[in-house]
Amino acid sequence: MDISPTADSRGRTRQPTPASHRDWTFCAWLLLASLLLHIGMVLLTRQHESVPTLDGDEREYWNLSSDFQAQGPAGITARRTLPYPLLIAVLRWTVGDDYLHVQLALSTLLSVVPVLVYWLVRRRIADDWVARLAAVGCLLWPAFVRYDATLYSDPTGVAVFLCFLVAFPLNNVAAAASGRRWLHFFVAGALLSVAIQFKPLYLIFIPFALALAFFSERSGPGNRLIGARRVLAVCWLSAGCIALLLPWSAYISSREGRFIPVSANGGETLAGGLNPQLMLMDKNAEFVTADGRTWWIGPGKWLLPEETGYITSEERQLPYVKLGALLNARTKAWIMAHPAQAAYLSMRKLLYMWGFYPFWNGLSQTVLGNLPLIVLLAAASASLWINRSMFTELAIFWSLPLFVSAVALISWGSWRFRLPADIGLIVLTAMLPAAWLRRRSAMKT
Numbered sequence: 356m357d358i359s360p361t362a363d364s365r366g367r368t369r370q371p372t373p374a375s376h377r378d379w380t381f382c383a384w385l386l387l388a389s390l391l392l393h394i395g396m397v398l399l400t401r402q403h404e405s406v407p408t409l410d411g412d413e414r415e416y417w418n419l420s421s422d423f424q425a426q427g428p429a430g431i432t433a434r435r436t437l438p439y440p441l442l443i444a445v446l447r448w449t450v451g452d453d454y455l456h457v458q459l460a461l462s463t464l465l466s467v468v469p470v471l472v473y474w475l476v477r478r479r480i481a482d483d484w485v486a487r488l489a490a491v492g493c494l495l496w497p498a499f500v501r502y503d504a505t506l507y508s509d510p511t512g513v514a515v516f517l518c519f520l521v522a523f524p525l526n527n528v529a530a531a532a533s534g535r536r537w538l539h540f541f542v543a544g545a546l547l548s549v550a551i552q553f554k555p556l557y558l559i560f561i562p563f564a565l566a567l568a569f570f571s572e573r574s575g576p577g578n579r580l581i582g583a584r585r586v587l588a589v590c591w592l593s594a595g596c597i598a599l600l601l602p603w604s605a606y607i608s609s610r611e612g613r614f615i616p617v618s619a620n621g622g623e624t625l626a627g628g629l630n631p632q633l634m635l636m637d638k639n640a641e642f643v644t645a646d647g648r649t650w651w652i653g654p655g656k657w658l659l660p661e662e663t664g665y666i667t668s669e670e671r672q673l674p675y676v677k678l679g680a681l682l683n684a685r686t687k688a689w690i691m692a693h694p695a696q697a698a699y700l701s702m703r704k705l706l707y708m709w710g711f712y713p714f715w716n717g718l719s720q721t722v723l724g725n726l727p728l729i730v731l732l733a734a735a736s737a738s739l740w741i742n743r744s745m746f747t748e749l750a751i752f753w754s755l756p757l758f759v760s761a762v763a764l765i766s767w768g769s770w771r772f773r774l775p776a777d778i779g780l781i782v783l784t785a786m787l788p789a790a791w792l793r794r795r796s797a798m799k800t
Contacts, residue, residue: 378477381487382470389466389494396504397455397462406454413506417454420444433611433619433675436552437603439508458506465503465510469494471517476782478525479751488785489778497723498770498777509771512554516775519546520751523564524588526571537591540568544595551596552603555617556762556772561596563754568592570747611676619676622683623660628767629686629700630663631693651716655703657767665689701764708759708768724770728777735783742786755779 406417415435420443422430431437443457450456473490477483493499503510524539547564551557572581572588600617607615636653660678661671665685670678690697706712710728715721739746739753746753759776766772 378483382473385469385473385490385494386466389469390463392494392500393462393466393503394459396500397458401458401504402455404454404458409454409506412508416440416443416506416508420447424448428606429610433607433615434623435620436555436618438549438552439511439554442511443506458504461506461511462504465514468499468503468510468514468517471514471521472778472782475517475521476785478521480749480782480786482786482789484789485782485785488789489782492781492785493778496777496781497727498774502771502774507771508554509774512550512557513774513778515546515553516550516557516560517778519543519550519564522546523567523751524571537587540588540591541595541598543568544592544597545599546595547592548596548599551600551617555620556766558617559761559765560758563758564592564596565589567751567754570750613676615676619679622679622681622686624766626660626663626665626682626686627657628704628765629690629697630658630665631689631696632658632662632664633700634696651713653703653713654700655707655712655768657769704763704768705760706768708763708770708773731777731780731784734787735780738783738786742783749783752779752782 406414409417416439419431419435419440423437423440423444424430424447428437431440443461446457446460450460469490472493473486476486476489480486499510522539522543524536524543544564547557547560568588569585572585604614604616607618611619633654633656660666660682661668663682663686665682666678670681673681703712709732710725714725716725739749742749756776756779759773762772763769
């Protein structure tokens with residue numbers, strides 16, 4: 356099984372061509388369009404916001420950046436990791452300690468995401484039309500437009516994750532003969548580690564990354580020593596990931612007195628999406644926050660630790676690491692005792708993530724969320740079937756929906772968690788009209 360990075364619509368191998376003036380011109384216009392869209396979205400939707408009115412996670416990251424400014428790494432709780440609060444702190448120091456200025460600066464940085472998508476597709480598929488359509492699709496995709504104008508850590512994690520995907524070594528004979536191929540895998544692993552530290556959910560991508568490294572590697576003529584090359588690819592990717600993950604892991608583990616690979620929020624994450632209280636909720640209930648926001652809540656969503664029914668009011672006062680271990684143990688015990696209910700909640704989480712449930716959750720969410728997502732899923736599936744001769748070559752894209760589905764099963768089906776998969780689906784969908792555009796362009800010339 357070879358995962359070649361580039362192939363045409365008939366499955367024939369194509370090698371990436373050097374970047375041309377036309378590529379750089381397109382990327383410049385793409386970056387400008389992305390920048391204007393991001394700034395406009397922030398000014399349109401966030402200019403009247405203040406830190407106290409932000410969503411819980413956004414407000415927590417802002418407060419953590421304050422704690423980091425005051426205490427250094429000691430101000431970062433075991434629930435979170437260092438890089439994103441550090442980034443917010445740097446932006447506050449650079450552009451001023453004002454929410455709107457920081458939001459504008461962060462959204463400006465995230466304007467590079469469509470450009471990264473362009474270079475990713477150009478490297479992996481070697482088709483300018485697909486790369487352009489995919490980049491424009493990501494530029495205009497409602498989920499990216501919405502979340503890139505927030506202080507959630509997910510869009511920044513996606514940007515770093517895209518750097519990992521772009522850096523992931525290509526599979527060709529010339530690259531296999533390169534004496535520095537080990538370094539390419541090491542750097543890719545290091546970038547994956549950075550993504551993990553921005554957003555720990557990328558830990559779940561590690562098995563996918565190792566499989567991609569193993570099956571994408573090949574040797575020279577006759578594929579001699581292919582097994583050894585594949586093992587070395589996995590080892591160097593792992594080494595790069597561990598090398599950058601180790602300092603933070605050693606620090607937080609030493610501080611908390613137990614081994615913590617990235618963060619200690621595993622018990623809270625698992626318990627929030629799999630608990631008996633979700634089974635008792637009305638499937639279309641609404642929750643109104645203190646600042647007037649309305650949220651849908653029910654099976655498939657996520658609850659705070661104190662709402663799960665797993666802990667008492669006294670246990671809520673335990674140190675976070677001990678509380679997480681307690682939640683983890685009790686959640687696993689509940690799953691073993693109630694497998695049917697756990698399976699039901701898992702199904703609901705997947706249906707929520709992929710836009711099928713609840714289908715009607717307000718006009719804007721249904722029209723700009725559920726409907727486009729379902730159409731995108733259908734188009735990407737059709738494209739994957741049409742291009743089934745390239746199935747293994749496209750693994751780096753179709754593996755992303757599998758990855759975020761695993762995230763949903765462990766946590767819940769947040770649309771923020773689905774952003775990496777949206778990129779994969781958009782790329783696959785872009786392969787449909789790209790073939791038609793190529794034919795039309797050829798006819799004109």
